[in-house]
Amino acid sequence: MTRSFLQFASLSFAVLVGSSLQATAADDTGHAQFLKYGCWQCHGTEGQGTSAGPKLAPEPLPYEAFSAFVRSSSRQMPPFREQVLPDQDLQAIHAYLSSRPPAVDVKKFIDP
Template identity: 40%
Template sequence: MKRVLYVMLIVRCLAVSSFGQANGNAQEGKRLFMKHNCYYCHGTSGQGGRDGARIAQTALNLQGLTRYVRQPAGSMPAFTEKILSDRELTDIYAYLKSLPAAKAPKDIPLLNDIGTSK
């Protein structure tokens, strides 16, 4: 019995360490998003802005996001690990994923009124 409990404990620790990685703290992520000026280009809700792309509900996975932020392809400044740790990026990722998705054009009444009302 003791041994079963022991094994369960190990399994539980493994589960926490691997899933803990992907489960960032969205609240903390929001704070970091503001603190590191991501909002300046991407909008306060990641909706996209003057300079940055829409990143709310990003299609990237955590690895993809981390890679991009460390070595951006375009005009975005790079954020090294010294500035923003992997742990902090996990939180930012959780924040981006917690944001509402963009509405489809068909779900925006005003757009649908145009052309249909005579």
């Protein structure tokens, strides 16, 4: 095994580990914000939805529509203006919701 191959292999490994750590960090931030701003109280701790609010994950509205709704909601959901919930945090929340795995199809487990 040549030295340059080893260098390449360890570099690839570092890049892989680095990018997966980065993804986890982004998820953690978004999830922390989702909990901090109380979205979970109506939308469920993972955005899965409850009787008080619709499901938001894993495919939230595109960011423009998502933020327009959150900022100006005037129905059951209280609006969260930028002074209360900065864009950066709302983007992290959106990234977190987008990163959720799809729900399990329960029909697969039911006998026909």
